[in-house]
Amino acid sequence: MIDYRLKGHALQRGPMKKTTLDELGFEARGEAVRFLKKLWTGEGADCPVCGEKLELLHKKAKKNVCDWQCPGCGRVFRTIHLLDELNETMPK
Numbered sequence: 006m007i008d009y010r011l012k013g014h015a016l017q018r019g020p021m022k023k024t025t026l027d028e029l030g031f032e033a034r035g036e037a038v039r040f041l042k043k044l045w046t047g048e049g050a051d052c053p054v055c056g057e058k059l060e061l062l063h064k065k066a067k068k069n070v071c072d073w074q075c076p077g078c079g080r081v082f083r084t085i086h087l088l089d090e091l092n093e094t095m096p097k
């Protein structure tokens with residue numbers, strides 16, 4: 006028997022939480038763009054929320070520098086989604 010309520014709960018509280026731009030607290034577009042660029046070059050960046058060094062989400066596919074995860078707080082950074090949000094909330 007599967008308890009769907011428990012399953013839903015696990016999904017919400019699980020480590021694959023998608024991070025929204027809002028949570029990161031960037032005050033200016035340039036700040037957010039610098040952060041995203043560091044990820045896209047593969048250089049990596051510190052988590053704006055907890056300060057841990059972000060890691061590639063897909064370690065086996067090293068060429069994919071679009072998705073990153075924080076080992077500290079478990080947040081997942083999908084840079085393409087973050088860029089979309091940035092263009093919606095802080096257009097040039």
Ligand SMILES: [Zn+2]
Pocket residue numbers: 052053054055056057075076077078079080
């Ligand atoms: Zn973090």
